[in-house]
Amino acid sequence: AGLLAAIPVCVVLSLVIERVAYRPLRNAPRLAPLITAIGVSIVIQNALLEIFSADMRGLDAGPIETASIPLGGSVAVGVFPLLVAATAVGVIGALQWLFYRTALGRAFRATADDHRTAQLMGIDNRRVYALAMALATAVVAVAGVYLAIRSGIGPSDGPQRLLCAFEAVAIGGLGSLWGTLAGGMILGVAQAVGLWLDPGWGAVSGHLAFLLVVVLRPNGLFPKTRDK
Numbered sequence: 001a002g003l004l005a006a007i008p009v010c011v012v013l014s015l016v017i018e019r020v021a022y023r024p025l026r027n028a029p030r031l032a033p034l035i036t037a038i039g040v041s042i043v044i045q046n047a048l049l050e051i052f053s054a055d056m057r058g059l060d061a062g063p064i065e066t067a068s069i070p071l072g073g074s075v076a077v078g079v080f081p082l083l084v085a086a087t088a089v090g091v092i093g094a095l096q097w098l099f100y101r102t103a104l105g106r107a108f109r110a111t112a113d114d115h116r117t118a119q120l121m122g123i124d125n126r127r128v129y130a131l132a133m134a135l136a137t138a139v140v141a142v143a144g145v146y147l148a149i150r151s152g153i154g155p156s157d158g159p160q161r162l163l164c165a166f167e168a169v170a171i172g173g174l175g176s177l178w179g180t181l182a183g184g185m186i187l188g189v190a191q192a193v194g195l196w197l198d199p200g201w202g203a204v205s206g207h208l209a210f211l212l213v214v215v216l217r218p219n220g221l222f223p224k225t226r227d228k
Contacts, residue, residue, distance in 0.1 A: 002059055002148070006141040014137035018130050026125070041158055048155035058152035065149065084146050091139060092181050098135075099177070108132055167210040173220025182221060186213070 021040055025032045061080065068076040099105035110118040111128045119125050147153055147161075164187060171186055172179025187206045194205025213221065 002145045003142060006145050007138050010137045010141040010144075011134045014133045015130055018133040022129070022133070023126065026129075045155050045158060052155065054155060056152040056154045057148065059145065059148040061149045080149070084150070087142065087146070088181060088184075091142060092177050095139075096177050104131070164206070167206065170220060171210055171213045173223030175224030176220070176222040179220060179222030179224075183213075 017040060021036050022033060025036060064083070065080050067079040069079060069082070070076045097105075099108060107118070107123050107128050108131075110121070111123060111125055111132075115125050118128075144153065164184075168183035168187055169180050171183030172181070173183075186209055190209035191202045191206040194201035194203075197205075
């Protein structure tokens with residue numbers, strides 16, 4: 001029910017933001033959209049603080065949150081973590097198919113590589129940018145609902161989640177969707193091991209894993225693009 005409500009709301013909000021904040025910057029220098037993104041995030045964060053206050057909020061998923069599947073002995077796997085993992089694999093698989101097996105995916109990749117040439121070939125850049133924004137926000141909505149069930153969310157969580165997302169992408173390799181999934185899993189395992197060793201080492205262990213991969217494999221573990 002949360003997904004059915006969150007996805008369309010977030011998609012509509014993303015289309016409004018794209019139209020108001022990003023479309024006028026289509027031909028601006030590359031730094032301008034980045035600065036605009038920071039400004040938009042500040043506006044959203046303060047709007048959430050004004051509407052919902054700084055309190056953490058969460059979603060109640062019922063018994064599924066604590067349900068588990070015994071594997072023998074004292075080992076069990078939680079049903080909800082399995083659901084999250086299965087959803088992640090499904091979303092990544094769907095995006096992989098979309099980007100590399102459909103005309104819309106080719107339009108996405110062509111516009112990202114050279115939007116002027118893509119426009120000369122008949123691709124409507126405005127439509128592609130709007131659809132890309134809506135698609136990205138729909139995926140974020142799915143992740144947000146699961147996060148709200150798993151650990152709760154607050155208006156100031158954005159920068160921390162963004163840092164973890166950046167590290168997952170860097171570990172997996174730029175341009176690799178499955179690599180991003182692998183990077184997220186590596187971060188999660190590293191943080192779990194850190195928490196097991198010491199409660200204060202959870203986030204630090206993830207950052208150390210990120211630094212280790214960057215030092216040993218600067219392009220990530222499964223890069224789609226390589227330096228020439």
